[in-house]
Amino acid sequence: MVDRRQHWENVYRNKATDEVSWFQTHAAFSLRLIRDSGTGLDAHIIDVGGGASVLVDNLLDAGYRNLTVLDLSEAALAESRKRLGARAGPVTWLADDITRAVLPAGAYDVWHDRAVFHFLTDPADRARYVEQVLKSVKPGGHVIVAAFGPGGPLQCSGLDVVRYSPDALHAEFGAPFRLLRHETEIHPTPAGKEQEFVYCYCRRL
Numbered sequence: 001m002v003d004r005r006q007h008w009e010n011v012y013r014n015k016a017t018d019e020v021s022w023f024q025t026h027a028a029f030s031l032r033l034i035r036d037s038g039t040g041l042d043a044h045i046i047d048v049g050g051g052a053s054v055l056v057d058n059l060l061d062a063g064y065r066n067l068t069v070l071d072l073s074e075a076a077l078a079e080s081r082k083r084l085g086a087r088a089g090p091v092t093w094l095a096d097d098i099t100r101a102v103l104p105a106g107a108y109d110v111w112h113d114r115a116v117f118h119f120l121t122d123p124a125d126r127a128r129y130v131e132q133v134l135k136s137v138k139p140g141g142h143v144i145v146a147a148f149g150p151g152g153p154l155q156c157s158g159l160d161v162v163r164y165s166p167d168a169l170h171a172e173f174g175a176p177f178r179l180l181r182h183e184t185e186i187h188p189t190p191a192g193k194e195q196e197f198v199y200c201y202c203r204r205l
């Protein structure tokens, strides 16, 4: 069996980044939720499982300057670094598994994840993920997690996913997080299909 790191390396090595189902030309929902959080441009923001997403470009364009992108796939991060050129320099790039990475304690004002948490089908992995958020996000920090909604696909990239209503997604994180807002995005894939995403915006208490 291919381990999950190898799986994602294969995806990014064998497919163009604008062909993958989750591709967006602009990370509109994520950017708007981060902006609406009211956090300053000096906020420390981590995009977990950022892959080759343009969210980092959009955040740099908006003036945010303390950015970290974490992903299992070196190839995905290399793609983003190449796209950004000299602008990639000040960004922190972490090639790691979010369930195992050693993240700095109390470091982040904003935690963002689009389409990563829903791959954690093992409850023990989900518990490790939530521990990471609790450890590395400052009290009062902003947590934005987007997963496939109840009408979303059962699989992505050949892997099973867990689909969530806003309440079910919030329940995974529990009492230390207050759900302040949720939104649904119907994401048009490059292949012309539609995918339902649920975005939850929580404050870490």
Ligand SMILES: C[S@@+](CC[C@H](N)C(=O)[O-])C[C@H]1O[C@@H](n2cnc3c(N)ncnc32)[C@H](O)[C@@H]1O
Binding pocket: 004, 008, 022, 023, 024, 048, 049, 050, 051, 052, 053, 054, 070, 071, 072, 073, 076, 096, 097, 098, 099, 113, 114, 115, 116, 119, 156
């Ligand atoms: C569906 S893609 C979404 C990428 C990006 N967030 C976006 O919206 O374009 C899922 C990403 O999560 C990464 N990933 C999957 N499992 C991971 C894990 N356990 N730790 C870190 N990254 C992971 C994959 O390499 C991939 O880039």
